[in-house]
Amino acid sequence: MSEHDEVYEDAVLDLSGESLGEEVASSSPFFVSKKAAAVLKHEILNRYVVPFASKVGRYAPDGRVVYLDSYAGPGRYEDGTPGSPALILDAAARVAGFRQLDCYFVERGRKSYRSLSQLVDEAKDQGLTAHALRGRAEKHLSAVLDRAAGSPLFAFLDPFGLGLSFDALTQDIFGSRARRGLTGRHATEVLLNFNANAVRRIGGLLTSTKQTPSKPATLSAMDAACGGDWWRQEFLDSADNQEAVRRITNGFVTRVSHEIRSGSWTIAVRNRAHHQVAYNLVLFTRHNDGMWLFGEAVSLAQVEWRRAQLPPEEDGMLWNPIDSFEEEEAFRAQEWIRTIRRNIERLLVSKGNFLVDAHQREIMAGVAGEAREMHIRAAVKELYKEGKTGCTGVGSVRQLRISSV
Helix, strand or coil: CCCCCCECCCCEECCCCCECCCCCCCCCHHHCCCCHHHHHHHHHHHHHHHHHHHHHHHHCHHHEEEEEECCCCCCECCCCCECHHHHHHHHHHHCCCCCEEEEEEEECCHHHHHHHHHHHHHHHHCCCCEEEEECCHHHHHHHHHHHCCCCCEEEEECCCCCCCCHHHHHHHHHHCCCCCCCCHHHCEEEEEEEEHHHHHHHHHHHHCCCCCCCHHHHHHHHHHHHCCCHHHHHHHHCCCHHHHHHHHHHHHHHHHHHHHCCEEEEEEECCCCCCCCCEEEEEEECCHHHHHHHHHHHHHHHHHHHHHCCCCCCCCCCCCHHHHHHHHHHHHHHHHHHHHHHHHHHHHHHHCEEEHHHCHHHHCCCCCCCCCHHHHHHHHHHHHHCCCCCCCCCCCHHHCEEECC
């Protein structure tokens, strides 16, 4: 689910983004308190945007980096918990001494926009550069991209339902800004919510015998979001909704990556481990550093997502859930290290020696998004102690050259 209002104060939106009528509710229950899925999303943002701004901003004029949130919501939950705009503004304050994080927040809902504007005004009073824009994401995209000219850009696209079209993503955001592999002032990255609920609901129209006036427009909107109607056959060929979400998400990511010549990370987001996928967070980046930095952010965010699901501690409990949590995390880490060891040993057989930085996908196979660099180092050190590699595991993990003895 998105941070965007499900029900706007002035209009209700269907999954194609069209207005269905006047106000039916004055607020969205989503913004009362943060759910576990939002914990994961926010932790990823909180842990990734600062490293991104720090790294790419060193090449930009005046250290300026542009951040765009096209579906921002009110900025805070009703209980005061920070939403993504508040978290990003806090990040902007943390890097203000050496980077200028120029933030643009777009929100369509009237009530949410009022709250967002107040948050932005508070940030401006602290000397930060921030802008609250009201309206549809498409309305403001061109102007924000013009203002971002000459600076790195990180765009967070987190709609409820369908967001920007495939063409807006690949041509407007990426196509006009950078060449493959270019870093620095032209660096562009996008983190987007590819909504699994939208896939299930809109896909269901393909098999439904019920005819509604909005059905053709909704299916066409999905075509535009996916870059064609290819997704329709994928849905019909799937055994169930779970397979359909996986196949269509993979197809979308593959098509975008090919079009913009980028790497990608896909993270399935659930409220609980046993729940179906609510949405997939997908990062598109053209640089290897982005792949590594995002992997670290996701791994740490997953820890906090698991922690958010702990039962509240109460007086008189026979066991402390925190103690059990730490034990389970340690067990997970050992499993990850064992998996990474096996992956490294396979690479040693096939290559003889290799640089870690060039083989992230193979080394992290089976644990991507869970393990991080510290677990690679631990695996290498174990192999060194056993005499299976001459690499000691000391130094920058990404620059380790692992070789057979």
